[in-house]
Amino acid sequence: MNIERLETMVQFLCTITTDEVFKHLKLWGFTVHHELSETKRYAVRQGTTLDRPLVVCHADTVLSSSAYIYDDQTGIVVSSELDDRLGIAIMLCLLSEGIDVSCLVCDNEETGQTTAKQFAKETDLIPVWMTEFDRRGIDVVCYEFETPILCSLLEHCGMTLGKGSFSDISSLECLGVIGFNVGVGYHKEHSLKCHANLNHTLDNVSLWLEFYNWLSGVRLAHEQRPMYKSSTRYDAWEFQERYTSKILDNPRVDDWDDDIFDSLELCDHCGNYCDAETMCEFSGGSVCECCIVDIKGVK
Secondary structure (H helix, E strand, O other): OOHHHHHHHHHHHHOOOHHHHHHHHHHOOOEEEOOOOOOOOEEEEOOOOOOOOEEEEEOOOOOOOOOOEEEOOOOEEEOOOHHHHHHHHHHHHHHHOOOOOEEEEEOOHHHOOOOHHHHHHHOOOOOOOEEEEEEEOOOEEOHHHOOHHHHHHHHHOOOOEOOOOOOHHHHOHHHOEOEEEEEEEEEOOOOOOOEEEHHHHHHHHHHHHHHHHHHOOOOOEOOOOOOEEOOEEOOHHHHHHHHOOOOOOOOOOOOOOOOOOOOEEEOOOOOOEEEHHHOEEEOOEEEOHHHHHHHOOOO
């Protein structure tokens, strides 16, 4: 996968509506289920067999803005739709390169009502494990699937572990296999300055491919999390509060929701300490991605 092919796909997906995404998925060999129902709609493309690894993304976004900017010098793309159109772009590029996986594109993830639940009720797929490409930054999160063995496997392939709250795969525990969400490099999601360095995106996809090439034929089983623990009962409200993401009612372009980084570097432009792995060279100095976006004149 090269950056030019990826960026072309990202631009296309970030400048169309969610309805149009599902229409185009049919052209790429997906079957759209419940096409006229936004509360149930999802798209599936089966691999060569029912038991291939399952790659998951979601098509819905928060702001639905068609604004798009790409800087081919730094590899940075700016679009509020990167969460999770960047994930779908990766999925489609993998398919175009012959990576044998089954694919699921969900709807309504951003409201915590992912249609992955509907897929789980109806699917005949029996994947050996699951990956989602829907994560800020460049770490990997496992949610309720996390075990020492899974963490060891991911770290063996060079991935960095983080912590997360919810994405589509959180609703797919009933499939009985592990899942993990791979960081695809975007930052400032749910804002007009959401951006990603596609070079970092490709680096993490390369690590994922190491995992795939190593374990694509191995079933990694998972025991579903119980709804009740000891004497503690999770009611529906508490469960949603604990496991779902929240949409910003009034997104601000300067809202950051960063993880706590182990390695920080001083930005020569704004003077803030930022994640060292996301810094860019600019005018002889080291500049954070946020400042690159500002310098390039994004409003």
